[in-house]
Amino acid sequence: MACCDELPFGFAAKLTIGSDYSTLKTRKVNRQSICYNRFMNKQYLYTNTAHYTQQSNKAVIVLPEIFGITDFIKNVTDRFADEFSLPAFALDHFYSATGKVEVFDYYGDYSRNMEIMNNMKGEDFYKLFQQALGEIQAEHPAITEFVVVGFCFGGRLAYLAGMDERV
Secondary structure (H helix, E strand, C coil), rough: CCCCCCCEEEEEEEECCCCCCHCCCEEEEEEEEECCCCCCCCCEEEEEECCCCCCCCCCEEECCCCCCHHHHHHHHHHHHHHHHHCCCCEECHHHHHHHCCCCCCCCCCCCCHHHHHHHHHHHHHHHHHHHHHHHHHHHHCCCEEEHHHHHHCCHHHHHHCCCCCCC
């Protein structure tokens, strides 16, 4: 399957275990091998299928903190794909509460982020999560198992995601 041939080369953050945002290093990434939702066309799902093959039966789902699918989360998702040679996806969990994709500044006012988080229902997230897994499997039928990683609030949701037998 061809993947976003028109996208230019870019940079991604290199994340090391135990690092914080200030110790990130950049590295060259071939963006031509990353599918940006071209096939599923879902704004709430960032997609890196550079390592998808018909034999790929596992994928990684990244659940962000309360800032949405930022460049940092995209870079982390790309890193999981590269490090483990697996397809990787980032799911905007706030979409289940707002019906739209929102990205927030790490250094801005947190009031909107906190409002959405406090009003978000686990049932709504779980419904979106199951929908996303179904859409991924419809596009990539070999994937039958998912590893879910969450950051901060996304970690709490990763725990809920474990209710799905595919996780």
